[in-house]
Amino acid sequence: MRKKLVIAGSAVLLLAAAFVQYEIGFRNVIGMLRYDQRREGTLKVGDKAPDVLLRGLDGASDVHLLDAMRGKPLILVFGSYT
Numbered sequence: 001m002r003k004k005l006v007i008a009g010s011a012v013l014l015l016a017a018a019f020v021q022y023e024i025g026f027r028n029v030i031g032m033l034r035y036d037q038r039r040e041g042t043l044k045v046g047d048k049a050p051d052v053l054l055r056g057l058d059g060a061s062d063v064h065l066l067d068a069m070r071g072k073p074l075i076l077v078f079g080s081y082t
Contacts, residue, residue: 049074 043050052065068074 049065049069054063054065054068055061056063065074
């Protein structure tokens with residue numbers, strides 16, 4: 001009986017690992033566990049944007065968000081286009 005439970009448990013773990021590899025990928029799971037530190041924000045609609053330091057496109061300079069706005073609307077797009 002115990003041998004059947006061990007075999008069934010191993011099969012379930014193997015199927016779960018195959019699903020994770022197929023749907024998400026092990027590398028992404030490790031990345032999510034290490035780097036995903038999201039939390040609920042406190043900003044509400046209409047709040048002024050906080051000043052954020054962003055890396056410039058040249059990779060060397062820094063740009064403050066509020067300096068880039070200069071009284072005009074600013075749209076930030078975060079994403080990958082590859």
